[in-house]
Amino acid sequence: MALAETQALLARLYTDDSLRREFFESPVAVATRLGLSMHDTQRLAAIDRREMEAFAQSLIGKRALYARKALPLTSRALGDRFDALLREAIRGRAQDGKSCADAAALVALLQERFAGRQIEPLWIVDLARFELAFIDSGRPRAAFVLRSFHFDVASIAASLARGEDVSAIRKRTFGVWARPPRGRLRWRLFGR
Amino acid sequence: MKNFAILDLPGPEFLNFFGLVVILVLAGAYLCIRFADRTDRRPPPPVPQNPDAMEVAFLQGGVNQVIRTLIYDLAQRGFVALAAEDHVVPTEKQPQTGELNATETLLLEAVQAKPKAHALFEDRALRGRLLEQLAPLRAKLAAEGLIKPKSVKIWRRRVQIGGTLVIVGLALAKIFVEWAKGPTNLAYLIFLAGASVAVLFALAYALTRTHASRRGHAYLEAMRLAYGGRLKEAVAHIGSPGPEARAFQGAALFLIGLFGFSPLKGTTEAIFAEAFSRGSQSGGADCGTSCGGSCGDGGASGGGD
Amino acid sequence: MAAIETPTLGSGLGYRPQFRADLFAHREEVDFLEIVADHYLDAPREKLDELDLLKSHFPLVAHGLDLSIGGAEGLDTRYLDKTAAVIERIDPPWWSEHLCFTRAGGVSIGHLASLPYTQETIDVVARNVERVRSRIRTPLILENVTCVVRVPGGEMEEAEFLSRTLEATGCGWLCDVANLHVNATNFGYDLEAEFERWPWDRLVQIHYAGGRERNGWLIDSHDAATSEAVWTLYDRIVARAPVKGAVLERDEQIPPFRALAEEVARARATLVEHGRWR
Numbered sequence: 207m208a209l210a211e212t213q214a215l216l217a218r219l220y221t222d223d224s225l226r227r228e229f230f231e232s233p234v235a236v237a238t239r240l241g242l243s244m245h246d247t248q249r250l251a252a253i254d255r256r257e258m259e260a261f262a263q264s265l266i267g268k269r270a271l272y273a274r275k276a277l278p279l280t281s282r283a284l285g286d287r288f289d290a291l292l293r294e295a296i297r298g299r300a301q302d303g304k305s306c307a308d309a310a311a312l313v314a315l316l317q318e319r320f321a322g323r324q325i326e327p328l329w330i331v332d333l334a335r336f337e338l339a340f341i342d343s344g345r346p347r348a349a350f351v352l353r354s355f356h357f358d359v360a361s362i363a364a365s366l367a368r369g370e371d372v373s374a375i376r377k378r379t380f381g382v383w384a385r386p387p388r389g390r391l392r393w394r395l396f397g398r
Numbered sequence: 399m400k401n402f403a404i405l406d407l408p409g410p411e412f413l414n415f416f417g418l419v420v421i422l423v424l425a426g427a428y429l430c431i432r433f434a435d436r437t438d439r440r441p442p443p444p445v446p447q448n449p450d451a452m453e454v455a456f457l458q459g460g461v462n463q464v465i466r467t468l469i470y471d472l473a474q475r476g477f478v479a480l481a482a483e484d485h486v487v488p489t490e491k492q493p494q495t496g497e498l499n500a501t502e503t504l505l506l507e508a509v510q511a512k513p514k515a516h517a518l519f520e521d522r523a524l525r526g527r528l529l530e531q532l533a534p535l536r537a538k539l540a541a542e543g544l545i546k547p548k549s550v551k552i553w554r555r556r557v558q559i560g561g562t563l564v565i566v567g568l569a570l571a572k573i574f575v576e577w578a579k580g581p582t583n584l585a586y587l588i589f590l591a592g593a594s595v596a597v598l599f600a601l602a603y604a605l606t607r608t609h610a611s612r613r614g615h616a617y618l619e620a621m622r623l624a625y626g627g628r629l630k631e632a633v634a635h636i637g638s639p640g641p642e643a644r645a646f647q648g649a650a651l652f653l654i655g656l657f658g659f660s661p662l663k664g665t666t667e668a669i670f671a672e673a674f675s676r677g678s679q680s681g682g683a684d685c686g687t688s689c690g691g692s693c694g695d696g697g698a699s700g701g702g703d
Numbered sequence: 704m705a706a707i708e709t710p711t712l713g714s715g716l717g718y719r720p721q722f723r724a725d726l727f728a729h730r731e732e733v734d735f736l737e738i739v740a741d742h743y744l745d746a747p748r749e750k751l752d753e754l755d756l757l758k759s760h761f762p763l764v765a766h767g768l769d770l771s772i773g774g775a776e777g778l779d780t781r782y783l784d785k786t787a788a789v790i791e792r793i794d795p796p797w798w799s800e801h802l803c804f805t806r807a808g809g810v811s812i813g814h815l816a817s818l819p820y821t822q823e824t825i826d827v828v829a830r831n832v833e834r835v836r837s838r839i840r841t842p843l844i845l846e847n848v849t850c851v852v853r854v855p856g857g858e859m860e861e862a863e864f865l866s867r868t869l870e871a872t873g874c875g876w877l878c879d880v881a882n883l884h885v886n887a888t889n890f891g892y893d894l895e896a897e898f899e900r901w902p903w904d905r906l907v908q909i910h911y912a913g914g915r916e917r918n919g920w921l922i923d924s925h926d927a928a929t930s931e932a933v934w935t936l937y938d939r940i941v942a943r944a945p946v947k948g949a950v951l952e953r954d955e956q957i958p959p960f961r962a963l964a965e966e967v968a969r970a971r972a973t974l975v976e977h978g979r980w981r
Contacts, residue, residue, distance in 0.1 A: 441759065444760055445727050445756075445760065447727065447728050447729070447731075448728070619752075620756055620759075623723075623749075623752055623753060623756050624723060624724065624727040624756060625724045625727065625728075626723075626724070627720070627721070627723055627724040628724040631724075
């Protein structure tokens, strides 16, 4: 068995929905296209589809879980919509090894929706960007992050953290996050 | 005096030299005070499993922090309240015999006169009696090297006197030399000398104003790291109905000593943070370096498998 | 003879920051901690301070997630270096990784993928372990994983594959009891009957955890209390194997600390009963 090629194909099958569908329709074509010998192809064609789907779904579930952990308040505010939006945001994108990449993709999707006024409540984008700023400034190298918000994002976050209803106020707010290399994060919000 | 070529330097060049001397004096002052406290040669003691609120408060902010913590505790237990214009007033509730310890009783007596919050800090008699009662605690902390050793105070005095002598002496020598030559404008040098001495004193103050030694700071920092999660939980309970509303009661009271009143901002008990921040500059540690909701580990805390 | 010569650590807990305060307040109830090394790679100052704090209060072992020790493309040098830095920082008696692959062909799978049970795979793992040893001197032990996808073309069963891999690499075994139970249940083999086929003499550490059932599959989700079936298996393993430490893993729906401490105490009682711990 050509282990490297087999593992490469498996990795793609686990993470790529369309390739997986194609593989189960025509395993030989896909496997040979991806460099497997006929012998290995025939062997791999016997893989259990149910097992493969279960594993692929568990990967998506894990990514959603990490994204919820990365954006806990956004997740709380979006409720049941969070997973659906995340799935849409990461569709076709394999995990790149960084758990924050999926969170960033979700924030980008929310921003798109915000531009088209297709998301409610409108402050959700500010909240997601606020949480993402902590992730962006949490990298090991020195970080300096500036963000501007349309809403009073600090009180939105505080209300959600306390489990209270959010009464969002439109208020231009600026945030600064700074961290020296491997140092402590300092951040502050300035309202106008 | 005329044998010192330095003193004959023209004005701008002498000022450069003077500036260099000031920098060296400030650096020397920093090093002397820093190395007067060598308590951090030992690692901090283990984080206590049941931190003592008075010990933590005293270490964090001396008598002021003890007063804050006690007032907050008495308020939680219904014996005192904060009234208009930052007055601390007793309530109608009277303690049962043995319900309050000696320190708590002392504070309760002190608020009978309905003082303003800041007046409690300025009450010399109260401070004296509190220090008396806290003497065993202070001795215990000193024995463990957790509060600043006396050598820090001694060295602070030395660097203040020595540094001032060097800065002012050099300036006066130059003034003497220049005056001997005739009328000249020395206002900038005088200003620079005065400002340098002020900076020296400010530096000495900043390096010695906290109560804890370097080992003590490491100990407090370890406690903040270990128990910081409890602070968030406790703050979240403030204002909730039922007994949980008394979020910092009993075993959780040390959190007020450790973090001060800053975390109360934005809660229904923000009045404490406001009254006591007007009352004293040292409001305890600021915990605004992390986000309440999301900024734990950036989602990296997914578990093992 | 034990697989590695190390001290016995007792009954421990997989550290998660969510219960840090309770852990410090009740630290006599936990003999040692297992930290997830990946949480401290490229870590900001706060996380490293946390690691130092844990180290100064508990014996620690480290657990890696993403080394991809069974990856035929070899190891990621940068990842290995970062892991080495964490391990050097805490100086544990041993550290562990999963016997699986997590990336291949430029794709990070994001989870532990089963290896084909072949001699070629054993050779790859042995080569990778040698590479790890040249960088990290602390003994490495390997953990059996939950198998969701059985890769066709296997030349042996899991027990034999594990035994031969540990033999070839000289590594100790981190036996995840829950994973053994999940695989046996999902694929319908009789763990009782095949018990002696597993390499018990190489066992160093145990993981145990609770999971759940989804669509007829048992999932090792670490989000529930340990099941009685897993406890029964745990008891039998402790009676049979030279266990040096047992660790409870709980990642989601973390209950009050008291519930975790009770599971740790139960695991300890079995260790004590069989003379594995004081």
